[in-house]
Amino acid sequence: MTQKFTPDPALKTAPEFKSDEYVPLKKEVYVKAGEDMSDKGYQEGTLAGAIRMRMTRDNKRFWAGDNISDYLHDSDKEHLISEATLAFEKVLDALLIDRENDPNSRGTAKRLAKMYFNEVMAGRYEPAPDATAFPNDSTDRYEGMLVVRSELRSMCSHHHQPVAGVAYIGIIAANKLIGLSKYTRIAQWCARRGTLQEELCNDIAREISKATDSENVAVYVQAVHGCCENRGIMAHSSLTQTTVLKGTFKDDPHTKKEFFDNIKLQQEFAPR
Numbered sequence: 001m002t003q004k005f006t007p008d009p010a011l012k013t014a015p016e017f018k019s020d021e022y023v024p025l026k027k028e029v030y031v032k033a034g035e036d037m038s039d040k041g042y043q044e045g046t047l048a049g050a051i052r053m054r055m056t057r058d059n060k061r062f063w064a065g066d067n068i069s070d071y072l073h074d075s076d077k078e079h080l081i082s083e084a085t086l087a088f089e090k091v092l093d094a095l096l097i098d099r100e101n102d103p104n105s106r107g108t109a110k111r112l113a114k115m116y117f118n119e120v121m122a123g124r125y126e127p128a129p130d131a132t133a134f135p136n137d138s139t140d141r142y143e144g145m146l147v148v149r150s151e152l153r154s155m156c157s158h159h160h161q162p163v164a165g166v167a168y169i170g171i172i173a174a175n176k177l178i179g180l181s182k183y184t185r186i187a188q189w190c191a192r193r194g195t196l197q198e199e200l201c202n203d204i205a206r207e208i209s210k211a212t213d214s215e216n217v218a219v220y221v222q223a224v225h226g227c228c229e230n231r232g233i234m235a236h237s238s239l240t241q242t243t244v245l246k247g248t249f250k251d252d253p254h255t256k257k258e259f260f261d262n263i264k265l266q267q268e269f270a271p272r
């Protein structure tokens with residue numbers, strides 16, 4: 001006995017797909033690339049999740065003070081800002097802040113997301129500033145010490161509070177020189193992340209050494225920390241000083257003294 005098939009009129013209007021036809025979901029979906037990877041509790045399905053997965057797979061460290069620009073494409077930033085905006089909206093909701101009716105809190109989630117990616121943590125997402133080097137190898141080459149004062153704005157990794165200060169960068173000129181503004185650009189690129197001041201001092205010394213080919217580098221940073229001023233001990237005049245000395249700055253007391261004498265002169269010239 002056969003039964004006559006009567007199509008359901010409601011279903012009849014649905015578009016007919018062949019079973020092997022590819023139908024785009026019209027939204028981006030990011031999936032795990034390998035089966036043996038542990039996601040360590042990270043959310044999948046977001047671009048940030050996919051990037052974190054790639055870094056985990058490569059054993060690439062992505063701490064608050066690390067630069068991860070190798071893992072980002074230019075077009076990723078806007079997408080990541082959108083994802084962070086949704087996440088900040090959840091944070092504001094959890095803090096019971098009325099982001100719909102409070103005119104000052106409307107748009108705050110987006111402002112925060114943009115601020116993190118484009119300003120306070122920009123040094124994590126942008127590649128190193130281009131520091132064109134000029135040869136310093138003629139007979140009358142400059143062999144002296146160079147000390148550059150760079151204003152810094154950073155953020156502590158622990159509390160995401162502002163760190164404001166100044167770095168004094170000293171080098172003994174090697175076979176190449178970089179433009180004076182590049183010292184500050186490099187220092188700010190290192191600072192625009194979540195850092196510890198000790199770590200920041202090391203990062204600046206390493207990057208300046210890389211850009212100038214000089215092994216003789218010194219960095220002195222003095223900064224005030226929002227996490228000590230705005231909260232916790234509320235110490236409004238606390239100042240933290242850190243120094244990294246490499247090569248002759250470390251080994252030769254005269255070079256070290258000249259560096260700190262130069263800093264004193266700089267501070268008389270422009271007290272902070």
Ligand SMILES: [Zn+2]
Nearest residue numbers: 156158159227
């Ligand atoms: Zn802190």
